[in-house]
Amino acid sequence: MVAPSENPPSGSDIGRIDRVLAATAGLDTPVAVVDEAVVEANLDRMAEFASSSGFVLRPHAKTHKSPELAARQISRGATGLTVATVGEAEVFAAAGVSDLFIAYPLWLTENKARRLRAIMDHAEVLLAVDSIAGAARIARHVPGARVVVEVDSGQHRTGVHPQRAGDIGHGAAAAGLEVLGIFTFPGHSYFPGRPVAVAVQEANALAMAAQSLRAVDIDPVIRSGGSTPSVAHADPTVLTEIRPGVYPFNDAQQVELGVCSMSDVALTVVTTVVHLDGNKAVLDAGSKSLGADHPAWTTGVGRLPDYGDARVSALSEHHATVDFTDSADRPELGDRVRLAPNHVCTAVNLADELVIVNRHGTLSRWPVTARGANA
Amino acid sequence: MVAPSENPPSGSDIGRIDRVLAATAGLDTPVAVVDEAVVEANLDRMAEFASSSGFVLRPHAKTHKSPELAARQISRGATGLTVATVGEAEVFAAAGVSDLFIAYPLWLTENKARRLRAIMDHAEVLLAVDSIAGAARIARHVPGARVVVEVDSGQHRTGVHPQRAGDIGHGAAAAGLEVLGIFTFPGHSYFPGRPVAVAVQEANALAMAAQSLRAVDIDPVIRSGGSTPSVAHADPTVLTEIRPGVYPFNDAQQVELGVCSMSDVALTVVTTVVHLDGNKAVLDAGSKSLGADHPAWTTGVGRLPDYGDARVSALSEHHATVDFTDSADRPELGDRVRLAPNHVCTAVNLADELVIVNRHGTLSRWPVTARGANA
Structure with a gap:
């Protein structure tokens, strides 16, 4: 397994992370965002x-x-x-x-x-x-x-x-x-x-x-x-x-399988810290925006790319509970945080559209046209 | 926990079950159906x-x-x-x-x-x-x-x-x-x-x-x-x-908590047996129509109301694998089967509309107007 803390983001990665959060600062959370x-x-x-x-x-x-x-x-x-x-x-x-x-x-x-x-x-x-x-x-x-x-x-x-x-x-x-x-x-x-x-x-x-x-x-x-x-x-x-499927976006599962690094995860759900109590934070994303996939071998129910040692310890429909005990950094109440879903296929299927941030920080939208096309 | 086999359906329940499957026989599966x-x-x-x-x-x-x-x-x-x-x-x-x-x-x-x-x-x-x-x-x-x-x-x-x-x-x-x-x-x-x-x-x-x-x-x-x-x-x-939420529909979790019986589950996903191999069947519903909720205390990833001792042993995006080892009855390839999701709140959020079967077997549709309204 790749622990992201062992691969600290390079200078350009930090720029990229800042760009995604900055570009989406005006959007209500939770929102699924793709780094083009x-x-x-x-x-x-x-x-x-x-x-x-x-x-x-x-x-x-x-x-x-x-x-x-x-x-x-x-x-x-x-x-x-x-x-x-x-x-x-x-x-x-x-x-x-x-x-x-x-x-x-x-x-x-x-x-x-x-x-x-x-x-x-x-x-x-x-x-x-x-x-x-x-x-x-x-x-x-x-x-x-x-x-x-x-x-x-x-x-x-x-x-x-x-x-x-x-x-x-x-x-x-x-x-x-x-x-x-x-x-x-x-x-x-x-x-x-x-x-x-x-x-x-x-x-x-x-x-x-x-x-x-x-x-x-x-x-x-x-x-x-x-x-x-x-x-x-x-x-x-x-x-x-x-016939690979997940590779365009990647997700927390692929990171934990060692298939990619956290900087290869293109889709994250931007979410807001709505509750903070000691080492615990609660984010306003849950199983209705991330999916509830939680195989026994995953270390949590999603990952926070910018807080590599934090773990999403529980997920309900609109709450992601995060344990920051092992994390050097932690966000403040009201901060916006990127969350990588465990399984991006089910997360995408919960969104009507994806917000795309291009290299210049400009936003566009891709409709998830086949969302819900199960039959 | 209530094991449905201990509560075999009464005559009127059997009529009801038949009515739901009969009324939806012309619809492509998987489809979320509500017994009004x-x-x-x-x-x-x-x-x-x-x-x-x-x-x-x-x-x-x-x-x-x-x-x-x-x-x-x-x-x-x-x-x-x-x-x-x-x-x-x-x-x-x-x-x-x-x-x-x-x-x-x-x-x-x-x-x-x-x-x-x-x-x-x-x-x-x-x-x-x-x-x-x-x-x-x-x-x-x-x-x-x-x-x-x-x-x-x-x-x-x-x-x-x-x-x-x-x-x-x-x-x-x-x-x-x-x-x-x-x-x-x-x-x-x-x-x-x-x-x-x-x-x-x-x-x-x-x-x-x-x-x-x-x-x-x-x-x-x-x-x-x-x-x-x-x-x-x-x-x-x-x-x-x-402020109860789940009670209008109920789901497999409520049955396994002993909160209701299987005959109180109003929403099921009607699905088709696409694969049959000994005691194993695969249905054409999965986490994209049912949700992936699977608390450790549940006996499976959803239940089959009409096959009480069968268990959904695994769920992927479009496959529900069912183990019929403990079930006296089992369906045939191509049969249509009702599946009660573990958690109806996330299942409903995956559907654009619910198909309603009334007492006379007539169909109508309710749009899931707030589907995806996460922000």
Whole structure:
């Protein structure tokens, strides 16, 4: 884990922090604010990594839900976007994204199928299957649809055992779908010290699944994986494509996993100290602006980038209780403080728009167009 | 804790459950659905309790964020509403609610003060103070504002020790505010077996704070408390007012605290089984539609009212993993299932609207007008 106090901000970082708080001084708190310079550096770094490693980059748009950010990913070479729901696909297709992968084993109803066909009038859509029954429904409603088989690489959520990829692929092809390969989400990479081992599991699972597909005469052209914590260790001899989501913004979880440093966190919620009592402060942000994600391995419910040793010890809907016992500095009542959410994907989904601070301290706004597009 | 399997649904409950799923069969999942008959019974019960106990009822609107539901609370005798933010107050004032308590120690900026004064053109607003500095800012921006002093009754979030209520009240009065009493939120009632003891702490804290205010010649006319878990035990010899929030809808937490039975849960998220593997099912709802609240004392991350012994063992953004090992029944792939969120306040805040099913199975919609009104 990276303790930010071990990486004190450099002179330019301090300037950046001041700039974000100064630029947003007139806004009511809590407010979700993005430092554009940090986002752009994060986008550049991942695009360069994908390109130099030979991976197709298909970022997961569930993190940002923003056509503006999607455009910046695509302009840097992303092939298209990954989304989780038909609703998200609708938003990004309407925004002109022409290549969408819905990385979710949809159970197609008449209505979702109708919405899907409308999207397909404007964009190439790749779908996911992890059961013969699910594939049959897709084939009935969207004949000839392009699909990949979801494989479980160890997270044990959706997806089949890699050895079953051939069965599912064969069934999907027999139903009339175009089977293009396999994908997995190695979500068990979200644990300290685990990303390298999980990337090995991901590669092994995809290699085994590829073999299983080839055994039924299906060429797994697409072999897709990659989560933000594990992507740096993705195996280019197996994977053709990576689908990281969190990397444009980063968050407290990524810092505590050692995936990035606090200065790489682009999105923070600017909040106000409304209560101060000894070593305890209460900020006016809570689970309704930050999300309540709190895995057992995190050291708190969010982090304060400018007070590295302080910990958010409790979160309720509109209160973040912060313990400053271990912090040399502490804010005063009424001070404004930046708070990095544990999980930026759920935090973004709570905002109607993101406030963007550019290099010159000028504000703009990006609507979170796909906020709430869960169905 | 109430294990729903010990309270099998009665014949009419089964009819009700069928009616909710049947009425919403044409809607894409996940979707937040409210059973109107259950809401009305919950509203009636609390109104009757407040009336028969002699309490003013000022429900917390953070739970429902809905002017439609607020109107039903007020028509049943609620004096006004409690809200957490200026933004929520704006929504309910615009909807015609004329009596609002912002139960939060606001740190007033110029802009929040301007918004507050605009609300005060249409509604009586009561504010909260828990510091002399905060009170001074209110007095500067909103001279003569009506306030109550927040007291800590054991949750250790905001609020002062009851013995300090007089100091804060005296300071607020000296700054020119009209000090009307005291309030507390006994949020530490959210733990199995604790509600009765916490209600005693609440009464003791408010009694002590009342004495402290009287010692500085302030009459604590308002003595306000009450959370949904503890409200049944609120002391009518001390409290004048109760502010429960969750009771119109209830949720899995309230069931596991023994505050209500599963048949009193009015809001469920209707979701589809997208993956089935032995005793494990995955539903297409997750933290982006349910919220991620998961206190250590809960048995899972939400409950399935119609499969009482099943447990939601894990939640990601669009997946709820359910363990059916202990359940006699289990759904099939593609079945639609009702899921009760752990914490309904954060679940409602994720929806743009709630789908209402009335007694006859007819659908209507209530906009969640104050969704996202965090600032």
